[in-house]
Amino acid sequence: MAITDRLAIDGGTPVRTTPLLPGWPGGLLIGKEEKAAVLEVIESQSLFRHYGPRPLHRAASLEKAFAQAMGARHALAVTSGTGALITALAALGIGPGDEVAVPTYTWIATINAVVILGAVPLFVDIDESLNMDAAALAAAITPSTRAVIPVHMRGAPANLAPILETARAHHLSVVEDTAQALGGRYRGRRLGTWGQFGAFSLQYHKTITTGEGGMLTSSDPVLFERAVRFHDQGSVRMEELDLLIAGDSPLIIGINFRMGELTAAVGLAQLKKMDWIIERMRANARRIRDGIRDIPGLTFRTLYDEDGETGATVIFFVPTAAQADRFARALAAENLPASVPWWSGQHVYNHFDQIINRRLLSTRKCSWECPHYKGSATLVKGQFPRTDAILQRAVHLDVHPLFADQDVSDVIAGIHKVAQAVL
Numbered sequence: 271m272a273i274t275d276r277l278a279i280d281g282g283t284p285v286r287t288t289p290l291l292p293g294w295p296g297g298l299l300i301g302k303e304e305k306a307a308v309l310e311v312i313e314s315q316s317l318f319r320h321y322g323p324r325p326l327h328r329a330a331s332l333e334k335a336f337a338q339a340m341g342a343r344h345a346l347a348v349t350s351g352t353g354a355l356i357t358a359l360a361a362l363g364i365g366p367g368d369e370v371a372v373p374t375y376t377w378i379a380t381i382n383a384v385v386i387l388g389a390v391p392l393f394v395d396i397d398e399s400l401n402m403d404a405a406a407l408a409a410a411i412t413p414s415t416r417a418v419i420p421v422h423m424r425g426a427p428a429n430l431a432p433i434l435e436t437a438r439a440h441h442l443s444v445v446e447d448t449a450q451a452l453g454g455r456y457r458g459r460r461l462g463t464w465g466q467f468g469a470f471s472l473q474y475h476k477t478i479t480t481g482e483g484g485m486l487t488s489s490d491p492v493l494f495e496r497a498v499r500f501h502d503q504g505s506v507r508m509e510e511l512d513l514l515i516a517g518d519s520p521l522i523i524g525i526n527f528r529m530g531e532l533t534a535a536v537g538l539a540q541l542k543k544m545d546w547i548i549e550r551m552r553a554n555a556r557r558i559r560d561g562i563r564d565i566p567g568l569t570f571r572t573l574y575d576e577d578g579e580t581g582a583t584v585i586f587f588v589p590t591a592a593q594a595d596r597f598a599r600a601l602a603a604e605n606l607p608a609s610v611p612w613w614s615g616q617h618v619y620n621h622f623d624q625i626i627n628r629r630l631l632s633t634r635k636c637s638w639e640c641p642h643y644k645g646s647a648t649l650v651k652g653q654f655p656r657t658d659a660i661l662q663r664a665v666h667l668d669v670h671p672l673f674a675d676q677d678v679s680d681v682i683a684g685i686h687k688v689a690q691a692v693l
C-alpha cells in the first residue's frame with residue numbers, strides 16, 4: 271500500500287483489516303502449562319496455601335521462584351498489585367501524618383494505596399520518560415514526607431539513580447511500583463529490587479498474569495517479616511519466617527492479602543514465560559522505533575535504560591497536543607490501536623477527581639484533615655503544566671510478544687502514513 275493513501279479516518283483504506291493483538295502479553299500465552307498446573311491443584315483438593323489434604327505449596331514455590339528470578343532475598347505472593355503496595359507501605363509504618371511522594375502519571379492504585387492507609391499523596395511532576403522527575407522530587411519534599419513511590423510506567427524504568435540518591439539524603443523509604451514493568455531492569459538489575467520494596471501486579475494487562483494477583487519483593491528481612499505479618503492478619507505462618515521471628519512475638523493488626531494455590535500455580539507457569547515474553551516485546555519495540563525514527567517532528571520517550579525496558583509499549587511525541595490527538599485517532603482507524611496518555615481518566619493526576627475532592631466513604635477526610643498531618647499537600651486541576659504538556663503530546667501503542675513480522679511492518683507503515691498527513 272502506498273503511504274500516500276488517504277487516511278482511514280477520512281474514508282481511506284486502513285493499513286490492516288484486523289486490529290493488532292491487544293496489550294495482554296502473558297494473557298494471550300496462557301496454554302497447556304497453565305491448564306496442567308491448575309488441574310494439579312484441583313486434583314489435590316488443597317486450594318489454600320497453608321493446609322489441605324494434599325498441599326502442593328504452590329504459593330511458597332512461586333515466592334521462591336519469583337525472588338530468584340528478580341534477584342531479591344524474599345518475595346511474598348499477594349492478591350493484587352494494590353495489595354502489594356498497601357502491604358509495603360504498611361510494613362514501612364506509613365500512616366496518618368505521613369506524605370508519600372507519587373508521580374502525576376500512574377494508575378490510580380498507587381494513590382489509593384497511600385490514602386487508604388491514612389497518608390497523603392504528594393504529587394511530583396514527570397519528565398519525558400513519563401516517570402517521576404528526579405529534580406521535581408527533590409524540590410517537592412517537605413518535613414512530612416516519609417516515602418517515595420517511583421512508578422516504572424509502561425515498561426520503562428524511572429530515573430532511579432538520582433531518585434534513590436534524593437531518597438537517601440532525605441531518609442525516605444522507597445517502594446518501587448513495578449506493576450507495569452515486571453521483569454524490566456535498570457543498569458542490569460531487575461526493577462523492584464532497588465528500593466526497600468518492589469510491588470508487582472499479575473493483573474491481566476501485565477507482563478505475566480494470573481488474572482488478578484500481585485507479588486512483593488524485599489531484601490530486608492525485618493521489613494519483610496512485617497510485610498508477611500500484615501498480609502496475613504498479623505500472624506506468621508510462612509515456613510521461612512520461623513527462622514526470623516521469635517516464637518513469642520505478639521500478633522499485630524493486619525489484613526488478608528494471601529494468594530490462593532490456583533493463582534500461584536498459574537503464576538509459576540507464567541513466570542517461566544517471562545524472559546521470552548520480554549525478549550520478544552523488546553525486539554518488536556526496537557524494530558518499530560528503528561522503523562520510524564527518521565520521521566521529522568517525531569521524538570521518542572526518554573528511556574533511562576534502553577536495554578532494561580520490557581518493550582511493552584512504544585511511546586513517541588509529536589509537536590502539538592492537537593497533532594497527538596489526531597495521530598492516535600488516525601492510527602486506531604488504521605486498525606493500529608493507539609492512544610494519548612492524557613486521555614486516561616485513571617492514570618493522570620488532572621483527572622483524579624476522587625483525590626482532588628477527597629472523596630472518601632468516611633465523612634472525616636483523613637488523610638488530609640487528620641490532626642496528625644502538619645503538611646499542606648493538595649491536588650488541583652492544572653497544577654502540573656509540564657505533565658500536561660508531556661502527556662498531551664504523546665502517542666502510545668502496546669507491543670505484543672506474538673507480533674508477527676507483518677504486524678511490526680504494518681505498525682511502521684501506519685505511523686509513516688499518518689505522520690505524512692498529520693505532522
Ligand SMILES: Cc1ncc(COP(=O)(O)O)c(C=O)c1O
Nearest residue numbers: 350351352377379380449471473
Ligand atoms: C502502575 C500500577 N500500579 C498498581 C497497579 C495495581 O495492580 P492491581 O490491579 O494488581 O491491583 C497497577 C495495575 O493495575 C498499575 O498499573
